[in-house]
Amino acid sequence: MIQVEVIGVEPACYRCKETMQNTEKVAAKLRQEGHEITVSKLDVMNKSTMEKYGVVRTPAFALNGVIKIMGKVPDSGVIERIIRKEL
Amino acid sequence: METRSKIRLIALLSVIIIVTGLMAWSILSKLNLMPTATSEHLQTLPLWQIPLYYIWDYAKHGWLCLSFAFIMSGLFQEFIPQDLMLKYMGSGDWRAYIFATLLAPVFCVCSCTMVPIFGGLVFAGSGIGPALTFLLVAPANNLLADIITVQVMGWPIALADMLAGATSAILIGYIVSKTPWGKQFEEKFGVRAQTAPDVDLVDEPFDDRLWNAFRFGGQMAKQILPSFLIGLVIVSYFQAFFPEEIVRNLMTGARGVLVAALLGGPLYTPTLIEVVLGRALMDLGMSPAATVAWLMGQPYDIPNSLSASKVVGWKIVVTYGILALISAILSGLVYGFITGGF
Numbered sequence: 001m002i003q004v005e006v007i008g009v010e011p012a013c014y015r016c017k018e019t020m021q022n023t024e025k026v027a028a029k030l031r032q033e034g035h036e037i038t039v040s041k042l043d044v045m046n047k048s049t050m051e052k053y054g055v056v057r058t059p060a061f062a063l064n065g066v067i068k069i070m071g072k073v074p075d076s077g078v079i080e081r082i083i084r085k086e087l
Numbered sequence: 088m089e090t091r092s093k094i095r096l097i098a099l100l101s102v103i104i105i106v107t108g109l110m111a112w113s114i115l116s117k118l119n120l121m122p123t124a125t126s127e128h129l130q131t132l133p134l135w136q137i138p139l140y141y142i143w144d145y146a147k148h149g150w151l152c153l154s155f156a157f158i159m160s161g162l163f164q165e166f167i168p169q170d171l172m173l174k175y176m177g178s179g180d181w182r183a184y185i186f187a188t189l190l191a192p193v194f195c196v197c198s199c200t201m202v203p204i205f206g207g208l209v210f211a212g213s214g215i216g217p218a219l220t221f222l223l224v225a226p227a228n229n230l231l232a233d234i235i236t237v238q239v240m241g242w243p244i245a246l247a248d249m250l251a252g253a254t255s256a257i258l259i260g261y262i263v264s265k266t267p268w269g270k271q272f273e274e275k276f277g278v279r280a281q282t283a284p285d286v287d288l289v290d291e292p293f294d295d296r297l298w299n300a301f302r303f304g305g306q307m308a309k310q311i312l313p314s315f316l317i318g319l320v321i322v323s324y325f326q327a328f329f330p331e332e333i334v335r336n337l338m339t340g341a342r343g344v345l346v347a348a349l350l351g352g353p354l355y356t357p358t359l360i361e362v363v364l365g366r367a368l369m370d371l372g373m374s375p376a377a378t379v380a381w382l383m384g385q386p387y388d389i390p391n392s393l394s395a396s397k398v399v400g401w402k403i404v405v406t407y408g409i410l411a412l413i414s415a416i417l418s419g420l421v422y423g424f425i426t427g428g429f
Binding site: 009014015044045047050054056057058066067068069070071072073078081082 | 164165202203204206207210286287288289291295299302303306310
């Protein structure tokens with residue numbers, strides 16, 4: 001079970017949106033292969049997000065509670081590589 | 088390394104070297120990167136041609152400066168370890184102010200980046216002072232804005248703008264942190280026992296990172312250029328038809344500083360446009376001192392204030408707005424007295 005969180009601002013700017021779209025694309029692909037993946041969007045200004053992750057540069061990408069990418073938009077290739085490592 | 092990566096690496100590096108080289112050459116040979124259109128010439132054109140001519144005139148000179156600025160902001164974003172700097176900024180004593188001021192130029196203009204860092208700094212316990220200093224310095228003194236201000240306004244005014252911006256941001260941050268509502272805000276959100284978050288960033292090969300830098304520069308361009316073009320259209324008509332006497336009368340001397348400081352804020356446009364509009368006003372007769380005050384009017388613009396007030400509350404926003412206005416006026420006056428540029 002893989003848990004992916006995309007951390008961004010609300011309302012989402014285009015950088016966060018792009019990250020979310022790329023993530024969803026990869027998740028859909030991996031789900032078809034039979035893996036279980038949840039993708040959720042966290043608001044960076046939310047207290048609980050800050051408590052969990054501290055000062056974050058957006059967009060950020062966390063896998064099972066560990067931040068893997070921060071402050072840049074990962075393309076789907078990078079996302080897929082990161083997730084596949086944990087499968 | 089694969090051949091494909093190698094080719095990409097060489098191509099990207101050559102673009103960087105060529106653009107940087109051209110930029111250095113244009114600075115050394117003192118090329119003018121600003122539009123050279125005069126009001127008299129613009130007035131002879133048909134109405135619909137004015138913006139086209141002005142934009143073409145700007146693009147002819149400005150493309151190099153803009154490409155350089157976008158590429159550099161991408162490289163900074165990708166290769167400077169910003170997380171380390173955030174740690175320094177969060178140290179919570181007077182050093183945090185210095186770091187916030189010195190490091191802000193490295194972070195790029197984008198509300199998506201600014202507000203979260205601001206919120207994170209306050210929450211992580213750096214105090215509202217340094218966080219506010221950061222929020223004030225970053226839009227005015229970031230790499231992109233600095234390169235363009237220097238190119239468009241020249242060194243003396245650009246340097247004065249950076250220095251004045253940094254000084255007043257530190258003072259404003261400090262003063263606000265001493266007000267009752269500043270303290271109240273800190274108590275509500277401030278220092279919390281924080282467990283170190285799990286961060287394990289993935290390594291990417293060098294050519295991928297270089298490509299990321301270009302992508303970031305491109306995204307910045309995509310975000311900024313449309314409003315910049317609209318701004319240039321407005322500025323072109325402004326330069327063509329705004330009566331010179333009004334600018335000469337209103338925007339010179341001590342009164343000019345006051346007027347420029349008052350207009351520079353509410354009339355907020357993205358930095359790029361503010362700079363070009365300032366240049367157009369200067370060509371129409373605004374004094375250098377008033378120009379400094381004009382450029383300082385960024386922190387208290389209305390859109391910026393609205394997004395900040397969602398985080399910190401209107402009392403803090405009003406306090407810093409008033410303080411920023413005062414500091415814009417003072418900077419203009421000081422610049423005028425030192426250089427005689429009223």
